Amino acid sequence: MPSAIFLYEIDPSFGPNILAEYYLDIDDKVPPNILKEFSEKHKDKEFLDATTRKENIRYYSRKVNAESLQKDNFYLGFILREGEDLISLKSLFQKFEDSVIQNYTSDKTKMSEVLKNTLNSALGLMEKLKEPTIVKETINEKTKQLLDEEKLQEARELIDLGEEIPERLSAEVRLGEQFLTEKFYKKAKRSFLKAAELAAKIQEEEIVSFLKSKAEQVGNFPDLIKEREDLYKVLDQVFNDLESNRLYLYGDLAEPIDRLLYLSNTFEEDELIKTLTELKKSTHNATQLAKELYRLDKKIKELFNKV
Numbered sequence: 433m434p435s436a437i438f439l440y441e442i443d444p445s446f447g448p449n450i451l452a453e454y455y456l457d458i459d460d461k462v463p464p465n466i467l468k469e470f471s472e473k474h475k476d477k478e479f480l481d482a483t484t485r486k487e488n489i490r491y492y493s494r495k496v497n498a499e500s501l502q503k504d505n506f507y508l509g510f511i512l513r514e515g516e517d518l519i520s521l522k523s524l525f526q527k528f529e530d531s532v533i534q535n536y537t538s539d540k541t542k543m544s545e546v547l548k549n550t551l552n553s554a555l556g557l558m559e560k561l562k563e564p565t566i567v568k569e570t571i572n573e574k575t576k577q578l579l580d581e582e583k584l585q586e587a588r589e590l591i592d593l594g595e596e597i598p599e600r601l602s603a604e605v606r607l608g609e610q611f612l613t614e615k616f617y618k619k620a621k622r623s624f625l626k627a628a629e630l631a632a633k634i635q636e637e638e639i640v641s642f643l644k645s646k647a648e649q650v651g652n653f654p655d656l657i658k659e660r661e662d663l664y665k666v667l668d669q670v671f672n673d674l675e676s677n678r679l680y681l682y683g684d685l686a687e688p689i690d691r692l693l694y695l696s697n698t699f700e701e702d703e704l705i706k707t708l709t710e711l712k713k714s715t716h717n718a719t720q721l722a723k724e725l726y727r728l729d730k731k732i733k734e735l736f737n738k739v
Contacts, residue, residue: 433555434521436460436511437547439496439532442471443505451506452543454551460511466491467509474507477693483518483700490700492518496529501536508532518700519612523646524554527638557638561605564598571598571634593634601630605643612650621651660695663688682719689715 438453448467455461466484470493473482481494489511496506508528510521531550537543560566571594608623624647631639666688673681689712696704 433513433558434492434510434516434551435513436462437528437551438462438509439543439547440467440507440509441503441505442475442507447471448507451538452540452547454544454547455511456551462491462509462511470507470509473697477690479694479697481522482697483702485702488514490516490518492521494522494525496532498533498536500533506532517609519646519649520558520642522649523642524557526645527554527557527642557642560636560639561602564602567598567601567634567636568594570636574635590634597630597634601627601634601639604630608646608650617650617653621647624650656695656698660692663692663695667692682715682722685715686712686719 435457436453436455438450440448440450442448448471450462450467453462463486466486469484470482470491473479473484474493474495481492483490483492485491491509491511493507493509496503496508498504498506508525512518512521528550531546531553535543535546537546560570571590575590575594604623604627608620608627611617611620611623624643628640628643628647631637631643667685670681670684670688689708693705693708693712696708
């Protein structure tokens with residue numbers, strides 16, 4: 433899980449400004465240049481979420497749906513630990529977002545406490561998935577409550593489930609993570625959904641929501657990869673046509689490059705993002721020059737016909 437969480441806004445005039453922050457490591461701090469880079473990606477490139485890296489530290493940011501607060505410029509940022517599973521963080525984002533919206537206050541101290549509690553709650557959820565013992569303890573608490581309410585049949589059913597489900601749940605999650613690492617995305621999706629079904633049996637709704645969200649994200653990867661392959665084919669075709677001096681085609685590169693930038697951001701391909709950004713800038717300049725060349729060519733022909 434992240435080592436830090438921060439809420440910030442991007443003011444149209446003054447740029448990014450941190451509203452509240454919480455760090456597990458007191459030595460952590462979000463550098464201004466990271467906020468500036470996020471601002472550029474969110475505003476200039478219109479990315480809903482963005483990642484970046486400075487040295488060995490990874491950062492992640494995503495826009496908050498704060499319509500209920502009448503805010504359209506709120507973002508949540510995170511400092512990620514080494515080897516952090518970004519997919520899990522994205523799958524938990526709704527939990528972070530809901531907490532921020534429901535507990536929002538302009539008091540920076542109180543808002544920082546909200547972020548602290550939200551992050552710790554997410555950490556607790558992740559620990560449940562790693563340690564079957566924690567899930568068993570939760571089941572014991574639920575069973576005790578059912579007994580106190582004299583719901584004996586429900587208590588017995590939960591006790592029986594508590595004997596096997598936590599271990600199976602943990603094993604299924606580990607299998608899904610293994611498939612994900614090996615890039616067997618369809619198998620990973622099936623494992624996460626199976627784990628979600630197990631979690632539903634023991635009434636762990638928060639885990640169910642998280643695993644379903646993760647399964648959905650992982651399940652989209654094959655389509656995104658196929659889309660990226662198709663976009664590269666489009667670029668190859670346009671570049672081939674450009675070799676025949678059909679310069680007006682530079683404009684056709686803009687849309688596929690923009691989409692490749694988005695996909696590269698999804699897969700955290702920072703170096704490729706830099707290359708595509710430079711390519712976009714150069715093709716834009718080439719498009720303008722091609723238009724000017726076309727205008728001059730037309731004018732030269734008109735003048736030549738008068739000679």
